[in-house]
Amino acid sequence: MVYDLIIVGSGAAGLSAAIYAGRYRMRTLVIGDAFGGYTTIAGPIENYPGYRKIDGFDLMMNMRAQVAELGGEIQEGRVSELKKEGSGCFTLKTQNGKEYFANTVIIATGTEHRRLGLPNEKELTAKGVHYCVTCDGPLYKDKTIAVVGGGDSSIKGVNLAAEFAKKIYIIVRGNKIATEPINYERMQKLGDKIEVIFQTEVKEIHGKEKFEKVVLSKPFNGSTDLAVDGLFIEVGLIPRSELITMVGIELDERKYAKADAMMRTNIPGAFVAGDIFNLFEGFKQDITAAAMGAVAATSAYEYYKLHGDLCILHAKAPTV
């Protein structure tokens, strides 16, 4: 199949790009392996203009409906190969063997959770070690949990989990909580239920069939052992940059894509959007991702108008 634009990634950046591309009347396909990206597991969203409060999943479903109304296609799949042909046409292959051609591409593959990288972490995942407070936090009703990390997603998760858990320890490597003041105020209102352990790291994770305890880098209440029922890890994100590298887009020193403010990369016809590009440094929100998607689609449209159908050879019907 030949498209004017293929967007890889179906989070806020990818779907926003598809909405704009639909309005530009580009033949557009969105391929993503995780519909909605992190927004679907973000819980309630209260800072996306136009919505006083909306569940992240519902926000993404609304965007999906908007894409479909404008004629965009959305498919689930993981793109495993991306290259630019001599003609300027991009070819994409998915893991399940499907092949697509596109005159322009927008890569909006986002990020994935950083892991602590400790022994037992993988083996005990979902057996007491978790990466999604909004998903699995409610399973710890009347239990004690620890959340590792003091960023925005961590504190949002703490505020949600506090509805269920009886006690939450927050283990923070630095000496401050780095969240929006509104989330901080909510956390403070939780009182004694929350205890922050500053300037401390998790050094070991213990458990056999099930997670049992962590060992801290320094004593807390007289011991480096902290036994809790569940451990939630929210220690930041790392870019999913495989396709960026594959197609030859330059990376910055942190392995995020390099691009200009119009989302243009060093590869003509290839654009990026969303969390894969550190345009706003560490500030990653739905609104920034959606804005980047809109800009990327506009740049792709301008490029397409100038260069025309570079995939015209692929558009011909196969000869028998």
Add this chain to the structure above:
Amino acid sequence: MAQVTIYSTPTCGYCKMAKAYFTENNVAYTEKDVSVDAVARDDMIKKSGQLGVPVIDVDGTLIVGFDKPKLAQLLGLA
């Protein structure tokens, strides 16, 4: 018609995705909210040996997470 049970929590995005998939494909299902139903929670842990949601039971076959290709196969939607 397959007997489908989903063990979920109210805030879990992947659970919502799975339920939307069932609805779009006219698949009837029973939902057990493990954040409030302790019996269901214990049942889920016993069956799946883990504490992540969603867990989906299709005629006795368990799927941990929203694994759409596997679900489609089990439900005859592939």
